[in-house]
Amino acid sequence: MGILQTLFGDDARVLYERNFQLLLLASLSSPLGASVVSPILEGLTGPLGTSSTQIGLLMAVFTAPAIFLIPVVGVVSDRVGRKPVLTAGLLLFGLAGLAISLTTEFRVVLGLRFLQGVGYTGIAPVLITSVGDIFAADDDAEAAAQGLRFTAVGLSLTLFPVLSGALVVLAWQYPFFLYGLAVPTALVVFLLFEEPTAVGDESEGDDSIGALLSLASHPRVAATLVGRAIPSFLWFVFLTYNSVVVVRLLGANPGVAGLLVAAASVASSVSSTQSGRITTAFDTRVVPMLVSTLAVGGGVVALAFAPSTLVAGLGVVVAGAGFGVGLTLYRSALTGSAPVDLRGGLVSLGESSGRLGSTVAPVLTGAVIAFATPALGEAAAIRWGILGVVAAGVLVGVASVVVVDRYDVPTRATTVTAAD
Structure with a gap:
């Protein structure tokens, strides 16, 4: 070879x-x-x-x-x-x-x-x-x-x-x-x-659909599905407003904005390969999930308030590292929460949840910035609007992790009984 x-x-x-x-x-x-x-x-x-x-x-x-x-x-x-x-x-x-x-x-x-x-x-x-x-x-x-x-x-x-x-x-x-x-x-x-x-x-029929819906309604699984949206939500706040911050607020060119996306992507790819080692260092996934959520949120806020492209670059690397670990952990949590015959369906629900977070992020952020601009001015509205949206996302992510930690993984018997 x-x-x-x-x-x-x-x-x-x-x-x-x-x-x-x-x-x-x-x-x-x-x-x-x-x-x-x-x-x-x-x-x-x-x-x-x-x-x-x-x-x-x-x-x-x-x-x-x-x-x-x-x-x-x-x-x-x-x-x-x-x-x-x-x-x-x-x-x-x-x-x-x-x-x-x-x-x-x-x-x-x-x-x-x-x-x-x-x-x-x-x-x-x-x-x-x-x-x-x-x-x-x-x-x-x-x-x-x-x-x-x-x-x-x-x-x-x-x-x-x-x-x-x-x-x-x-x-x-x-x-x-x-x-x-x-x-x-x-x-x-x-x-x-x-x-x-x-x-x-x-098709396996209505029984499988009922079992999947029952599984998705279990508190631990439902919280995981909600939490799965948060890394994507925060990531798309970054992807959407990265060029606005870099070009309009920091006075750089689109090429620099592209380099920041590339740097964040490299950090995400590298960090995701270390997710296994990170989780083995803790008794539960609670700490890695919380830290990864805070990292991606903090990195995006650092970009928004960065006084220079260098600081912005450091921020997006932190955000990328947090995104890679967080996304991997949530996907793994969903995979481990379902029996084999329901795994594909649950993973699909998780990916749909992630895309929901990706879709809401630019719309919500844009609305907040538009609302704040008359009072704060454009530059301040962009910075504080990003901060507010990111803070809300992080709070939802933290709450989801807390709920996940309080419940055990559902068993097949629990799913079937609930579906019946």
């Missing part, structure tokens, strides 16, 4: 699976929905004829479809297969993104971003599931493959925000050309990807 063996050790064997190679290629596109737009939001207010408080809607309308569609897409991919859903998702995501460069009408751009969000629901969740399909017979290989896929996502999150911030200096349309990567990727997936699962299986 040569160089790959040297770099990845025994894990390198999964890289020789062609289907997995195609999933890695598709994983480069999956995080682009937010990472390409985040560094350039402030620079789009002029070309699109809108304000700093409204520009955050470009993030909200992208994340909104996933709130409801991720569970639906999971069912569809079980019925018709992973390949057609992934191919369609990539095509819609890429073409809608490219089309943004052809208009300056803000409402049209919002509609195209919404379509991108629909396309996204057929990409990221299907990629995660397909990795599990391919390596279902080998738990070690599956774990290694999921880790390597996350590395590909991290590479994309590091590279493309920087490119986006550099390209927008030349013309506001140029960053949206980066979405073109998804179109040839869709073609390659269509031609070469081999369907990893049997399709057309019968």
Whole structure:
């Protein structure tokens, strides 16, 4: 295996699976929905004829479809297969993104971003599931493959925000050309990807739905689902207002904003790999969950009040580290709260909760800033508005962790009894 063996050790064997190679290629596109737009939001207010408080809607309308569609897409991919859903998702995501460069009408751009969000629901969740399909017979290989896929996502999150911030200096349309990567990727997936699962299986019926709803209503699980939204909520406050703070308040350029997104993404990728070691150092997950929530919130506030880009950079690195650990812990908590036959459904609910947090964040923050601007002035309203929204999110996150700590993991018997 040569160089790959040297770099990845025994894990390198999964890289020789062609289907997995195609999933890695598709994983480069999956995080682009937010990472390409985040560094350039402030620079789009002029070309699109809108304000700093409204520009955050470009993030909200992208994340909104996933709130409801991720569970639906999971069912569809079980019925018709992973390949057609992934191919369609990539095509819609890429073409809608490219089309943004052809208009300056803000409402049209919002509609195209919404379509991108629909396309996204057929990409990221299907990629995660397909990795599990391919390596279902080998738990070690599956774990290694999921880790390597996350590395590909991290590479994309590091590279493309920087490119986006550099390209927008030349013309506001140029960053949206980066979405073109998804179109040839869709073609390659269509031609070469081999369907990893049997399709057309019968649904398990209403009993499974009832059991899932009963499980989700258990206090510990419900609190975990609420808490799952908080890392995404805080992260999207950062992604939405990073460029506004950097360009408008600190006087830097979009390229610097892109570098900050990249730095935060690297910190997130690195910290998530250490989640296992962090949790083993404590008797429960309460302390790591609380610290990670405070870290991402504190980092975003540090960005908002930073006197320089250096301080802002330190803040976003802390926020990224907290986000990586927090997101991993919440996903793990949901996975460990469900029996095998309900795990996929509960994880889908968790991802929908996360997208809900991502969607609410820019809308709520924009509304608070708009309300505060007449009294405080724009700069102070942005800083204090971010602080207020982040503080509210952190309080909800802390309350969720407290509830999680008070209840035991539900048993299968409890779920079935409650469903009956």
